[in-house]
Amino acid sequence: MIAPKDETLAFMKQFVPEDHFPAFLKKCGILMDFLYETNKTLNLTRIPEESFWSLHVADSLAFAGEVSLDGKKLCDVGCGAGFPSLILAAAFPDLLVTAIDSTRKKVDFVAAAAEKMDLPNLTAIHARANELARKEDFKAAYDFVTARAVADASVLIRETANFLNHKHGLLCIYRTTEQLEREIPDLKQRKLNYRTTPLFQLPEGAGSRLFLILPSQKSMTLRR
Numbered sequence: 001m002i003a004p005k006d007e008t009l010a011f012m013k014q015f016v017p018e019d020h021f022p023a024f025l026k027k028c029g030i031l032m033d034f035l036y037e038t039n040k041t042l043n044l045t046r047i048p049e050e051s052f053w054s055l056h057v058a059d060s061l062a063f064a065g066e067v068s069l070d071g072k073k074l075c076d077v078g079c080g081a082g083f084p085s086l087i088l089a090a091a092f093p094d095l096l097v098t099a100i101d102s103t104r105k106k107v108d109f110v111a112a113a114a115e116k117m118d119l120p121n122l123t124a125i126h127a128r129a130n131e132l133a134r135k136e137d138f139k140a141a142y143d144f145v146t147a148r149a150v151a152d153a154s155v156l157i158r159e160t161a162n163f164l165n166h167k168h169g170l171l172c173i174y175r176t177t178e179q180l181e182r183e184i185p186d187l188k189q190r191k192l193n194y195r196t197t198p199l200f201q202l203p204e205g206a207g208s209r210l211f212l213i214l215p216s217q218k219s220m221t222l223r224r
Contacts, residue, residue, distance in 0.1 A: 001029045004053035008203040012057065015064040016091045027090040027117040028057050034113055035081060042105055044081040054206040060084030061091060063146060063172060066197055066211055069095045072143040075163050076100065077129045077156070082110040084148055084174075089114065089122040097122040098142070100129055133162035140166050148174040153183040153212060157192070161220035169216040180212060193217055 004012070004025070016024050036049050047055045060083045069092045076085035079099035089097040097119075099110050104126050111124040125132065132138050145160045153173055160171060175183075177199060187194050197211040214220070 001032055002049055002052065004057070005204060008053045008058050011203040012053075012061055015061045020091070020093070024091050027119070028053075028087065030117050031082070031086055031090075031113055034116055035109075038109060042109065044106065044109060051204075051206065054202055054204040056083050057087055058203055059174070059206070059209060060087035060148070062200065062202075062209060063174070063211065064088065064091065066172070066213065067144065067170065069144075072096070073141060074098070074144040074146060075138075075142040075160075076146045076148075077160050077163075078102075078147055078149070078151070079110055079124070080106055080149060082113055084146055085122060085124075086110060086113055086117065086119065088146075089119045090117055093121055095121060098138075099124045100127055100132060102126070102128050129163075130159035133160060138163060140164065140169070143169060145169070145171045146174070147171075154186050157214065157220050161216065164216035164220075166216050171214045171216075171220075173212040173214075175210055175212050176208065177210065180210065183212070190219060192219060 013021060032052050035044060039045055063084060071094050073096045075098045077100050079085045079101045082099060085097050085099035088095060099122060101107050107124045107126040114122040139162050142163045143165055145163050147156050156173060164171060180196060192214060194212060194214045199208050199210045201208050
């Protein structure tokens with residue numbers, strides 16, 4: 001396992017409870033070893049091992065600086081290899097996480113990783129988000145829906161809105177400034193209520209990031 005650099009450690013400590021931080025690092029180390037061993041045959045990530053802590057872990061964790069996660073329910077749509085779902089579940093044991101992806105090999109990996117990391121608070125489901133969101137057990141069931149490396153905001157809004165608690169649910173999309181600039185005109189045209197967070201820098205020169213956050217609203221599900 002490659003240990004995180006001091007700069008990345010300091011970044012991560014902003015978001016993880018101090019008394020849980022050693023356990024969190026251990027769980028992430030288990031994930032790192034499992035991910036890159038599995039990646040030899042399944043091609044789960046293109047991010048090199050030396051960038052695991054800055055581009056996978058730190059980036060995933062940054063969302064915790066925007067909201068309070070303890071005791072909440074979060075749905076990670078298009079979870080891929082488990083970022084941010086595995087990282088947030090490891091950082092916050094009281095957060096209930098559902099990781100969804102339409103690709104079976106990715107869901108199987110996330111489920112196996114959660115078991116190795118001892119994350120009973122994470123459930124991985126093989127499904128299409130727009131279909132699962134219409135089922136009674138999942139409809140309006142989540143405080144947060146996250147999406148890190150998937151479709152355009154317009155598609156995400158349409159396909160995930162039904163997951164959100166109608167009173168306080170938030171759709172939270174990881175974005176770069178370039179992505180956001182392309183998407184803002186559509187959001188304004190549809191008169192959607194949204195906010196963006198200040199731009200922040202990831203450690204080790206890993207780039208910049210912000211979040212596009214939309215509260216649950218009726219106009220999210222309207223067909224264009």
